[in-house]
Amino acid sequence: MKVNIVPIGNSKGVRIPKAVLAQCHISKSVEMEIKGNVILLKSSNQCPRFGWAQAFARMAQNKDDKLLIDDRLDLDWKEW
Numbered sequence: 001m002k003v004n005i006v007p008i009g010n011s012k013g014v015r016i017p018k019a020v021l022a023q024c025h026i027s028k029s030v031e032m033e034i035k036g037n038v039i040l041l042k043s044s045n046q047c048p049r050f051g052w053a054q055a056f057a058r059m060a061q062n063k064d065d066k067l068l069i070d071d072r073l074d075l076d077w078k079e080w
Contacts, residue, residue, distance in 0.1 A: 001017075001020075003015060003016075024043050025043050026041075026043045029044050030042060030043060030044055031043075031044045
């Protein structure tokens with residue numbers, strides 16, 4: 001798809017059609033990478049902790065959620 005480069009203040013940009021944004025699940029921001037002479041835009045809609053609640057629930061079901069460090073540990077202990 002060919003799109004025109006348009007002025008945006010002191011910068012330049014491209015208009016991305018609404019259908020393309022919807023198809024790529026892009027709403028507010030994107031991750032931009034430069035690979036050689038290619039500009040790559042990726043959706044960044046996913047929350048950094050997406051899926052953690054489900055993972056923790058699975059860990060609890062599997063009884064794999066044991067503490068690694070005893071929470072009764074005295075953090076003020078001088079030899080710590």
